[in-house]
Amino acid sequence: MATTIAPQRTTSARVRRTSRIGQLGRWTFIAIAVITQVTPFYLALTTAFKPITDTTSLWLPPLSGGTLDNFSTAWNSGHLEWALENGLIVTVVSTALTCIVGAMAAYPLARRSTKLNRFVSLLILGMLMVPPLSILVPLYTMLAQLGLLNTYISLSLVLTTIQLPLAVFLFTQFMRTLPLSLEEAAAIDGAGLTTTFLRIVLPSLKPVIATVVILTSTNVWNEFAMSSYILNQPEVRTLAPAAASFFGSQGNNIGAAAAAALIGLLPILIAYLFLQKYFVKGALAGAEK
């Protein structure tokens, strides 16, 4: 008996020791990763709360007393109150449009698999490959000729179009998992297409609507390239272009730049705090195409 137990003990001891070293390595790696990812946020915080006269290292918190001056500079001369309002308008309009137009388009694509519909699906999904900057010249020219530059609606329509392919895809995938029986029962009861869609289909889309809303609204809120060209006047500018304006035109007022950056990411941070699992679900849904 004793001879059989002894080797077992050494094996388990060896496994335990290697796994302890493994655990140490694992957590060292995790710690490095977390510190790396948090560092930019930390530096933005110390930069934003230090007065311009405080030239100590950015690693140090504002030891000689913090200030809110940078925030008021960003708020007033960067017109961040306008930018927050503009960003909110464009984000709400684009997100609502993406959900409505996307869900409507997905319904026939999910329920009728004809040759035409498969082509339409592929065409819409193929738009994911179009880099926004590659259509910048004609798009900007078209909007300028129509007098639609610096209008909320033009940017909202453009950003909705950019977000549509992913939304249509997510809605289609989800609708295919819904049982047909409810819709058939509604049809027998004499409900038309509009009633069926509004009363039966739409309410059952809640989970995927949550995903689409989160993906679309963060993407639109954070969008920079199209936003900065289509809404180029300070009065209508959205958040990312307004924050970026602190690099360049106003020289490098890094304190105000950091404050603007923090104000810009605050809404997203708050949303992430409460809706974390939906955010991750959104990222995964987007990956399964």
Next chain:
Amino acid sequence: MNLMYVPAIAMVAIFMIYPLVQGVGLAFTNWDGYSPTKAFVGFDNFARLFNDKTFLTALINTLIYGVGCTVLQQIIGLALAVALDGAGRSKAFARALIYLPVLVSPVVMSMMYYFLFQYDRGALNDILVALGFDRIAWLSTGPGTVTIVVLINTLQFVGISMVIYLAGLQGIGQEINEAAEVDGARGLRLFRSITLPLLRPAIISSMIINLIGGLKLYDVVQVLTGGGPGYSSHSVSTLIARSYFGQQAAGYASAMGVALFVLIAVVSIFLVTRMDRTGKDI
């Protein structure tokens, strides 16, 4: 019923397909972007692309941004997923923090990284000075700047790869791992012969997302360097904007746009067909 996708098709037609087609038309002209006249110049703009050092630099940079970020994101993302797989509050907390930058605007992210890499008062240089070294002008050379852009974009979006791989690892399930361990596979061997092959669909879909994102890269370059020093860190996307708004070369900028679209289309179609094939294998 088919009428329901008419609004979506109309939007895509007006704001994507029409500009795309018009862009191809403009690419064959010498239009300056504002005057009412333009002349047809044939393939001149496309021929110019291949002799234009600035464009070729931007094209190479774009490939470096695309491929560099994709490779780094898969390696780091997979390592993070393996390290953070499983239950536990501290793991969940670490996952949430590592994922956080994904949600931040790349503009804001680039601004925050500037505080790390700037010359005076740069956080990295402060460490160098404290250790007795000289300051380094991190953003003063082309290759240095390109590397930093790759790093920033990689770290910002590595969270996406991480969650894709975490989902993939959970899909493999405990039984398969236990069965493999009974057969004597453990540690690196288990990882190489069981985990990695089973993650293949996750790897390919993660790569497609990262590669398309990297090839489209605009924000980080535009905010952090503006394409500089000189033209050394431009991506094709930032160079298009520069040529159109800065140099009134609308026809030429359109030709770059067409080239960028073709590049991304070829790469994504290649990857997507590979994904379909692997799907059939399984």
